[in-house]
Each structure stands twice: as C-alpha cells, then as structure tokens.
Amino acid sequence: MDPGGGTESELSRVNQALKTLSAGNRTLLRASQEQDLLLGMCRVIVNEGGYRLAYVAYAQHDEQKSLPIMAYAIQRDIPEERDFFDHLQLTWADVELGQHAPAIAVRSGEPCIGRSLLTDPGHAPWREVAIRLDYSSLSAFPLPIDGEVVGALLIADSSPDAFDEAEVRLLGELADDLAYGIANLRSRIKRHEAEERIARMALYDSLTGLPNRTMFRSRLQSAIVDGRQKHRPLAVLLLSAMHFHEISDTLGYQQADLLTCSFARQLEDHQREDRFVACVGDAEFALLYPDMDVSQAMRTAQDLIRAFSSPVEVGGLSISVGLCAGIAAFPGHGTDPDSLIRRARMAMFEAKRRGSDSAVFTPELEQQRTNRLALMIDLRRAIEQKALMLYCQPKIDLATRRIRGAEGLVRWQHPAHGMIPAEEFVKIAETSGLITPLTYHVLEAAFQQIYAWHDMGIDQPLSVNLSARDLRDPALIDKLKNLFSTWGTRPDWIQFELTESALMEDPVGALDAIRRIKALGVELFIDDFGIGYSSLSYLHKLPVDAIKIDQSFVMAMPDSAISAAIVQSTIELGHRLDLEVVAEGVETESAWNHLVALGCDTAQGFYMARPMPAEQFRNWQVHYESSLH
Structure with a gap:
C-alpha cells in the first residue's frame, strides 16, 4: 500500500x-x-x-x-x-x-x-x-x-x-x-x-408557499377525527414528479425548484373546495380528500395525472415530466396520520417501481418492505460473518474444449429462506450501502480460493465482477493491491468483469477507474455486452481484453435470426478489435456447435457446467478433463 x-x-x-x-x-x-x-x-x-x-x-x-x-x-x-x-x-x-x-x-x-x-x-x-x-x-x-x-x-x-x-x-x-x-x-x-x-x-413550505408536512399532518388528524365521528372515509394521495432527481442532477437544483413551483401552481389552479394540498418534499405533494373512497381516489388520481401530462416550462425549457400517485384510505389503510402518509408513500414508490402512474396501498406492500428490511439486516450479518459462499462456473475453449478459467459468483444460503437469488440480494446491497462490503467479501474469498487452487496445482484464472459503485470506490485500488500482496497473487491468476451498463453510468469516471485497475496487470472483460448503450468509439478507448456476449442473445439464437445475427456481428467486431469473445448462456449442444462455426473463442453455460461451490471445482475439473480423452 x-x-x-x-x-x-x-x-x-x-x-x-x-x-x-x-x-x-x-x-x-x-x-x-x-x-x-x-x-x-x-x-x-x-x-x-x-x-x-x-x-x-x-x-x-x-x-x-x-x-x-x-x-x-x-x-x-x-x-x-x-x-x-x-x-x-x-x-x-x-x-x-x-x-x-x-x-x-x-x-x-x-x-x-x-x-x-x-x-x-x-x-x-x-x-x-x-x-x-x-x-x-x-x-x-x-x-x-x-x-x-x-x-x-x-x-x-x-x-x-x-x-x-x-x-x-x-x-x-x-x-x-x-x-x-x-x-x-x-x-x-x-x-x-x-x-x-x-x-x-x-x-408552510418556503419554496412553494403551500402548506408543509406539519400543517398537512395536523389537517389530516382533524379530518380523521371528523371521519371517525361521521363514519365516513377519506383518501390521501401522494403525488410525485417522475424522474425528478435525474432532472435535478442534469439541470441543477435551481431549475428543479422552478419545476416544483410550477407543479404547485398547477395544483392550486385545480383546487377543489373540499381538498387540502401540501408540499411535502422535492416535487412531492400530499392531497387530502374528505369523504372519498378508494375507487373515487383512483379516478381523481387519473384526472390529475392527465392534467399534468403536458410539458412544463422550466427555465426556458419545455420538459415532459408527468406525475405518479400513491393512494391510501381511512380507515382501511390506517387510522392515524403517520400511517396513512407512510402507506401512501409506499404505494407511490410501488407505482414508480412498476412504471405505472398510480398504485393503491395493499398490506402486501408493507410486508414486502418489512421482508426487504429484514433481508437487508441479515445480509449485513452474513457479510460480517463471512457466511456468503463463492461459486464458480467454468469457461471452456470452444476450439479445444480445454478449461480457460472460471467466473466467481456469490451465493447466499439464508438460514430461514434458503438460497436467495443473487439478483435480489445484490440489488438490496446496491440500494442500502452494502455493495462495497459485499464486493470486498467476494474479492477476499476469490483471492483466498485462487491461492488454494494454485497450491493444489490448478492453473486457471478466476474472474470477479465489479459494479458501477465499485468503480466509484476510491479505496478499491488500495484494496486490490493489499490482496495481491497478502496472497502473493500473480496478475494472470485473476480477471475482472465489468458490465456494459455499469461503464455507461459514468463513462469518463469509469474509464479512469478501468485504467487504474488495468495498471495492475490483470485482464478485463466487458460483461453482458450488447444490452448497454456504449458507442464503438468509447469501446475502442477501453483497455479491455475480452467481451462477453449477453446470454439473452446466445439463448435466443436457435429461434431468432436477429439474435443469431447480433451474436455473429459481435464475434466479428470483437476479433477485429483484437479482443477475446466469450459467449454466456450456452445451454445446448446446438448453441455450442453454432458458436464453434462462428469462430467464438470461449463458452460459459449450463451445457458445460452449472455454477458449483468453489471447493468442488477440483473434482469437476478432474472428471471433465478425463472425459476429453
């Protein structure tokens, strides 16, 4: 260091x-x-x-x-x-x-x-x-x-x-x-x-002049008391501008404030006598409708969303933003202000997650949130206790059928829920600040496994995935240097895979990070190639050694002429750029033969081997190599 x-x-x-x-x-x-x-x-x-x-x-x-x-x-x-x-x-x-x-x-x-x-x-x-x-x-x-x-x-x-x-x-x-x-x-x-x-x-909200969260909560409390006395329902709608924070990041928070004010003015123009509206966040508004049931609230939400569908003028720019709505009702979804507001927000985020314009709270949403929080806590504990498992999936040379290495994959066997899908707990890690500890845990396990393999005479490189967040981690290079030094790992014993979408989140920053990783002497792969948005000029700048064709194209080859053409074009492009080409998702002998005919270099998929615990790799290798003779 x-x-x-x-x-x-x-x-x-x-x-x-x-x-x-x-x-x-x-x-x-x-x-x-x-x-x-x-x-x-x-x-x-x-x-x-x-x-x-x-x-x-x-x-x-x-x-x-x-x-x-x-x-x-x-x-x-x-x-x-x-x-x-x-x-x-x-x-x-x-x-x-x-x-x-x-x-x-x-x-x-x-x-x-x-x-x-x-x-x-x-x-x-x-x-x-x-x-x-x-x-x-x-x-x-x-x-x-x-x-x-x-x-x-x-x-x-x-x-x-x-x-x-x-x-x-x-x-x-x-x-x-x-x-x-x-x-x-x-x-x-x-x-x-x-x-x-x-x-x-x-x-009152200082930006829009509308009542703020405190006043809305007070008014909602009064409405609940009145509704309980008269045995009448009420509805809470939480409206939020779609992609507001992306707009704020692009145009600046001053323009974002103008957008919030524009929505506030429109809501005031659509004011109904019995409705109460408040600004409770950045381009986020809470509306209270006394004596309104869920079906009426859904129609009202749709009317508002249509009314806000036209482009909004912000700082001389015409921006199409749109709204999404979350709905919660008294008494079915809650009998106190905080519960109703919280559950309307849950419904709003569910609408955003689904890509729909509105959603009504359901008990399942709260259970999902509770389950996700529990999984987040368990995941942190699993990382701290090094309870996650390292699996490996072999990579096979298409011309010689020899083993070219393996990809390291993290697996989580939850004590109560069994095997948790990797995409599920990785997403939790990315949104909860656990992705860096998770990456470090996988890196430590991978370097330890590489040492064990080479101690047993296994001369195969192991590749590890790095996320967009990892590329932004200023401590990553020092972490890698420390691991190389601790385990005496040679650069050709380990490889790193970076998804195309991760590279495009911040192309300039990613390029700098990749160059610093490449300076360690390792091989770099672009994973899931073909589903991102990178340009050829950007690809040409990347100091990478290989591209991995996304499995969605490989698996669709037998039934889709377009997918087959994409695979063929990608192989030709990779070779013209002097890059190794790896095909993921090879599940049939037909796919294998097709890739051989196209001149692809390496294959990875269930046809050759499913991911296996790292400690089983040696026995699998012996059995596989004996089958070649």
Whole structure:
C-alpha cells in the first residue's frame, strides 16, 4: 500500500473542506431568506463537500427541549432515508436520548467532533439505521447568536476516518459563517416580522408557499377525527414528479425548484373546495380528500395525472415530466396520520417501481418492505460473518474444449429462506450501502480460493465482477493491491468483469477507474455486452481484453435470426478489435456447435457446467478433463 496515501487523503479532505467553505460563503451572500440559507448550506456541504449528510437543527425551549431538523440534504435519494429524516425527533435535553453530537454541541457550546455512529453509546438508538444507510462518523458544530446557542450544524460521512484537525477547523469556520448569516438575516426585520416568518416556516413550505408536512399532518388528524365521528372515509394521495432527481442532477437544483413551483401552481389552479394540498418534499405533494373512497381516489388520481401530462416550462425549457400517485384510505389503510402518509408513500414508490402512474396501498406492500428490511439486516450479518459462499462456473475453449478459467459468483444460503437469488440480494446491497462490503467479501474469498487452487496445482484464472459503485470506490485500488500482496497473487491468476451498463453510468469516471485497475496487470472483460448503450468509439478507448456476449442473445439464437445475427456481428467486431469473445448462456449442444462455426473463442453455460461451490471445482475439473480423452 502506498505509504503516502494517508497524507494524500488528508490533503484531499482539506481541499474539499476549503471548497465547501468557499461555496458556503457564496450561499451566504445570495440567501435572502433564512430557510433558503439553511437548505442552501446543507446542499453545499453535500454537493460540494461530498459529505454523506448535512442538517441544521434548532433548539426549542419547550418542555421536551426538542431539537427539530429545519433543513437537511442527503447524498442519495433512498426512500427509507428520506422517511427517516422526515420523521426524526430529537432532543437536546441532558438525558439518555440527548447524548448525541448535536445535543452535546447545543448544551456545551463547543463542537462535538468525530463521533462514531458504530461504537459511540450516545448514538446507540440510531446505530442500526446508521449501518443500513452507510453513516460511519459525524461532527456537530454549535450555532451561537448573540451569546446563545440557537442550534447545531451536523455533518456526517461514510468514512470512519473523516474529520481530521485541519478539516474540522475549516468546517468550524463554515458553521460560524452560517451562524453569522442567520443572525444577519434576522437582524434585517423587526421582531414581530421574525416571529411571523418563523411561524410560517413551521407550517408552510418556503419554496412553494403551500402548506408543509406539519400543517398537512395536523389537517389530516382533524379530518380523521371528523371521519371517525361521521363514519365516513377519506383518501390521501401522494403525488410525485417522475424522474425528478435525474432532472435535478442534469439541470441543477435551481431549475428543479422552478419545476416544483410550477407543479404547485398547477395544483392550486385545480383546487377543489373540499381538498387540502401540501408540499411535502422535492416535487412531492400530499392531497387530502374528505369523504372519498378508494375507487373515487383512483379516478381523481387519473384526472390529475392527465392534467399534468403536458410539458412544463422550466427555465426556458419545455420538459415532459408527468406525475405518479400513491393512494391510501381511512380507515382501511390506517387510522392515524403517520400511517396513512407512510402507506401512501409506499404505494407511490410501488407505482414508480412498476412504471405505472398510480398504485393503491395493499398490506402486501408493507410486508414486502418489512421482508426487504429484514433481508437487508441479515445480509449485513452474513457479510460480517463471512457466511456468503463463492461459486464458480467454468469457461471452456470452444476450439479445444480445454478449461480457460472460471467466473466467481456469490451465493447466499439464508438460514430461514434458503438460497436467495443473487439478483435480489445484490440489488438490496446496491440500494442500502452494502455493495462495497459485499464486493470486498467476494474479492477476499476469490483471492483466498485462487491461492488454494494454485497450491493444489490448478492453473486457471478466476474472474470477479465489479459494479458501477465499485468503480466509484476510491479505496478499491488500495484494496486490490493489499490482496495481491497478502496472497502473493500473480496478475494472470485473476480477471475482472465489468458490465456494459455499469461503464455507461459514468463513462469518463469509469474509464479512469478501468485504467487504474488495468495498471495492475490483470485482464478485463466487458460483461453482458450488447444490452448497454456504449458507442464503438468509447469501446475502442477501453483497455479491455475480452467481451462477453449477453446470454439473452446466445439463448435466443436457435429461434431468432436477429439474435443469431447480433451474436455473429459481435464475434466479428470483437476479433477485429483484437479482443477475446466469450459467449454466456450456452445451454445446448446446438448453441455450442453454432458458436464453434462462428469462430467464438470461449463458452460459459449450463451445457458445460452449472455454477458449483468453489471447493468442488477440483473434482469437476478432474472428471471433465478425463472425459476429453
């Protein structure tokens, strides 16, 4: 490992903190409203500084000494994460639940630096959530105004080594600047105007002017009481703009804010006398309809979706966005505000998942969510206990029928549910921050297996898959170097496979990552070739050694002339680029013979061998090689 890596890492973090401080100062100069300042500063910390989370919480002097979050920004749009911070209730009281960093910063008036969410007892109530959402360390800075600490700025990071001395000094300056900005804004208006504004912030969304989540919840509570007394139903609709965060990432959050305001104005234009509408998130709106059943709510949702189907003008651009709706009804889907809102959101995300424009809550959705959460917890435990299994599927030379190597595949035998499909738990890992620990576990198992094979005289390379997230992992190269050094692995003993779709998520960043991996001397494969969107010019730049034709084309060859033509063209293209061509999904002798006739190099599939536990590979090899004679 590079002995200078730590210094470079510290310098990088200091540079990021300097960049954040500079961007924060620009936000201070532009902000004219306090809520805009808070939200803008949180976004700067996350977007410019690269931190995992930033939020500002204000200390209330009520009986509970509550510490509500006034604004926050998160690095990834995970529904569970948004739900968590939307409903998180904190206190700064000196009690057991008030031993977290922001509360300590408020009480002491001093920064609380480098607290570990994984070991610190003060954060035990949130440890499980922190693990799931990939938070490792955090720091909190007090916000003093006129001798009184009015709140705290919290910054969290995925790295347990964040917040060194130089970095903390710069972030402390940022917190001081934020406190100054808050004080400066407050000083511009009279006391009664400030009190009015604070009251409005508590009940109205500062961006759209619509009622916010707090007021919607209060109105929903009243409607539930009325509905219970009169034995009448009510419906909650949660509307969300489709692909909003992709638009925000592409055009910037200022244009995204304009889009949210445009939707808000249209909803106000479609206002019905008995309806109540609130803005509860980024381009996300909650609507309350008293005395409405599920079928009426579905028709209403369809009417609204049609009304919003026309392109929207945003910053001089005409954008087709559209809405999707989630529906929950009282009393069948819940009898309290939080349950109805949460279940309407579940239905909304289910509609997005299915690609439909609306969905109604069902108990199965909640059970699926519960099951998925349980699997997420079990998967983390399985990774930590190294309970996942390494399987191998051989790759066979089509011309000689000799073994060319094997692909390493991860399998999970759940103690209660049996074998969990790989695509299911890998997707859970990708959306829960577990993909990096999962990849590291597979890499460690693969290097260990390679050593065992070569100790037994098996001279076959093993290939391992890397995801798009892995390519963005700044620690990946150091991890690989450490494994090569630990096991004495030669570069020709291991190969890496990268899916075409992963490469296209960030072509420039992926190209840089691939070049650094290739510098280790290993062979690289493009997996699932043909189903992504890469251009030939981009493919030509990649320092890869082989392409793997996606199994969907290979399996369809006997029945589809188009698939057969794609396979033939891909083989010819690969050879013209001096690349080895591997065909996946070879399940029949007919497919094998067809590939031989086309001059394909290597085959992989059930026809030769199914994936097998790595420890069985030696016996399979002996039996297979004896069958060739």
